[in-house]
Amino acid sequence: MTAPFLVAKGIAKRFGALTALSGVDLEIRSGEVLALLGDNGAGKSTFIKILAGAHPASDGELVIEGVPVAFSSPKDAAAAGIATIFQELALSENLSISENVFLGRELKRSVLGVPFLRRADMRQRVDGLLKELDAHISDPEAPVGSLSGGQRQAVAICRALNLNARLVIMDEPTAALAVAETRKVLALTRRLAERGCAVVLISHNISEVFEVADRIVVFRRGRKVAERLRAETNPEEIVSFITGAHPDVRALEKAN
Amino acid sequence: MNRIRKLQGPALILALLALLWIIVILVLLVLKPSVFSLGTVTTILQFSTILALVALGQAIVILAGGAGIDLSVGGIVSLSAIAGMLAMKLGLPSFLLPPACIIAGAALGAFNGVLVTKLSILPLIATLGTFFVYSGLALALTGGAAQSGVPSWLLIWGRGVFSGIPVPFLTIAIPVFAIAGIVLMWTAWGRWIYAMGFNERSARLVGIPVDRARLILYSLSGVLSGAAALISLAWLGSGRPNIGQNLELESLTAAMLGGIAILGGRGGVGGVFAAVMLLVTLKTGLLQLNVNTVWQVGIVGALLVFVLLADRLSQNWR
Numbered sequence: 405m406t407a408p409f410l411v412a413k414g415i416a417k418r419f420g421a422l423t424a425l426s427g428v429d430l431e432i433r434s435g436e437v438l439a440l441l442g443d444n445g446a447g448k449s450t451f452i453k454i455l456a457g458a459h460p461a462s463d464g465e466l467v468i469e470g471v472p473v474a475f476s477s478p479k480d481a482a483a484a485g486i487a488t489i490f491q492e493l494a495l496s497e498n499l500s501i502s503e504n505v506f507l508g509r510e511l512k513r514s515v516l517g518v519p520f521l522r523r524a525d526m527r528q529r530v531d532g533l534l535k536e537l538d539a540h541i542s543d544p545e546a547p548v549g550s551l552s553g554g555q556r557q558a559v560a561i562c563r564a565l566n567l568n569a570r571l572v573i574m575d576e577p578t579a580a581l582a583v584a585e586t587r588k589v590l591a592l593t594r595r596l597a598e599r600g601c602a603v604v605l606i607s608h609n610i611s612e613v614f615e616v617a618d619r620i621v622v623f624r625r626g627r628k629v630a631e632r633l634r635a636e637t638n639p640e641e642i643v644s645f646i647t648g649a650h651p652d653v654r655a656l657e658k659a660n
Numbered sequence: 661m662n663r664i665r666k667l668q669g670p671a672l673i674l675a676l677l678a679l680l681w682i683i684v685i686l687v688l689l690v691l692k693p694s695v696f697s698l699g700t701v702t703t704i705l706q707f708s709t710i711l712a713l714v715a716l717g718q719a720i721v722i723l724a725g726g727a728g729i730d731l732s733v734g735g736i737v738s739l740s741a742i743a744g745m746l747a748m749k750l751g752l753p754s755f756l757l758p759p760a761c762i763i764a765g766a767a768l769g770a771f772n773g774v775l776v777t778k779l780s781i782l783p784l785i786a787t788l789g790t791f792f793v794y795s796g797l798a799l800a801l802t803g804g805a806a807q808s809g810v811p812s813w814l815l816i817w818g819r820g821v822f823s824g825i826p827v828p829f830l831t832i833a834i835p836v837f838a839i840a841g842i843v844l845m846w847t848a849w850g851r852w853i854y855a856m857g858f859n860e861r862s863a864r865l866v867g868i869p870v871d872r873a874r875l876i877l878y879s880l881s882g883v884l885s886g887a888a889a890l891i892s893l894a895w896l897g898s899g900r901p902n903i904g905q906n907l908e909l910e911s912l913t914a915a916m917l918g919g920i921a922i923l924g925g926r927g928g929v930g931g932v933f934a935a936v937m938l939l940v941t942l943k944t945g946l947l948q949l950n951v952n953t954v955w956q957v958g959i960v961g962a963l964l965v966f967v968l969l970a971d972r973l974s975q976n977w978r
């Protein structure tokens with residue numbers, strides 16, 4: 405097995421008196437889809453917000469390819485190759501697909517200090533990315549406002565790819581999608597991993613997770629209570645981890 | 661149901677404005693055929709120059725979203741004109757009058773920008789406040805009296821006419837609109853303005869310097885108002901402390917009429933330019949028909965309400 409892209413060691417997060425996360429150890433590998441599961445309030449979003457640089461951890465450290473890092477903003481995380489696709493996507497519906505993919509880091513040609521857009525180059529690059537993802541979007545100049553939910557996820561994923569992200573984090577990407585669109589997004593997720601990206605996926609849908617993930621991690625009350633390769637587990641076991649019915653979890657919770 | 665608004669064709673807005681414009685002209689022709697002469701065209705374009713610059717500033721501030729609006733534009737025009745004239749009285753060499761007006765405008769606009777971005781005051785309230793401060797200051801500094809003494813070389817430029825078209829219109833209004841159009845459509849800055857105007861949160865997430873951009877846009881609105889003040893000096897030959905009166909209403913109407921969405925992120929400057937022409941033609945026509953100025957303001961106000969209503973309805977229908 406290859407060395408992990410990112411290692412989280414003993415991550416803890418406290419909001420005042422509330423401990424949202426404690427002692428989370430996790431390895432995230434390139435080319436692998438890692439699913440985070442857990443009940444509401446288990447700490448999944450808090451954990452990825454720490455990875456994304458949106459929250460500082462109260463304790464613990466993050467190591468990327470052997471180098472300890474400290475993020476003070478989402479920009480730092482992006483510079484380290486971590487792209488987060490939040491559930492609300494953060495796209496500008498009044499701009500075109502290619503403008504969204506490049507928003508904030510446009511390809512430009514400076515004339516007297518004025519950054520003129522290289523539209524043709526941007527279009528071509530986005531065209532390539534969309535083809536590669538097999539996203540079934542023909543026109544990169546179409547406004548994002550005219551796209552379906554799944555197509556928007558594809559645009560957001562394109563954006564992450566274009567940032568050359570090494571780790572793509574997706575928080576419930578299929579929560580608002582219908583069946584066909586969900587299929588497409590799951591296929592995109594697999595394709596990201598095949599390209600060599602590390603992918604972290606949060607979902608409440610267990611069958612979906614079993615379809616797409618290589619490894620499954622369960623959070624419960626701010627702790628990591630289980631980590632399984634998909635091939636070595638089954639939905640029943642995972643559900644028992646989530647609900648706390650599994651003997652291991654019982655033992656763990658009794659110990660504390 | 662898909663409520664997402666598509667980008668409205670600027671062509672559609674331009675066509676509608678042209679149609680309205682033709683109607684206004686036809687009505688005028690019927691009511692008072694003698695109105696139409698080259699002189700009237702020159703006057704319309706001269707008034708248009710001032711309104712066009714101010715409306716452009718208004719438009720970019722609204723376009724950038726965040727409930728952006730600049731109610732102080734009229735105050736900035738009055739106060740920049742007065743500031744320039746008073747500075748000359750205090751010994752500023754006359755060749756520095758143009759930069760003085762522009763810099764005054766920039767400073768007053770930047771102050772609005774600071775109130776909005778640094779102190780997070782709602783733009784409507786912040787610029788309403790500075791509107792009173794700026795226009796009040798212009799009156800207070802002069803006691804209401806017009807300030808004479810505009811250098812004659814400036815008048816030559818300001819009153820010059822080239823084949824019926826005022827020179828300031830040719831040398832300022834047209835180039836400024838062309839530049840604004842190019843920047844909005846063809847540069848990364850333009851895309852950032854549209855992005856932050858439509859969805860500020862996402863613009864921040866992708867790293868667009870939203871606050872800095874907004875501060876710059878309010879300052880630019882001030883610069884454009886300062887330029888309008890300069891043109892008023894060069895045309896009228898004196899600095900009048902109330903020269904900017906009603907410009908906030910008219911510029912807002914022009915921006916809305918020209919297709920700038922009040923919530924930001926949608927619209928272009930071509931429509932604003934056409935709307936300015938329409939408004940000034942309408943006003944000039946009303947003046948020629950001896951319609952009381954109070955009524956003129958009322959009509960512009962009614963037009964504004966009508967445009968906002970149309971915008972609202974088209975949103976619900978789509």
Ligand SMILES: Nc1ncnc2c1ncn2[C@@H]1O[C@H](COP(=O)(O)OP(=O)(O)OP(=O)(O)O)[C@@H](O)[C@H]1O
Nearest residue numbers: 419422423424442443444445446447448449450451
């Ligand atoms: N900014 C915050 N301030 C205070 N408490 C917070 C904050 N963010 C999260 N929490 C708390 O931390 C705990 C974990 O929340 P988190 O959002 O990580 O859960 P989650 O696993 O993502 O749940 P869900 O499945 O509902 O999204 C919760 O008890 C929540 O109330």
Ligand SMILES: [Mg+2]
Nearest residue numbers: 448449450575
């Ligand atoms: Mg969550």
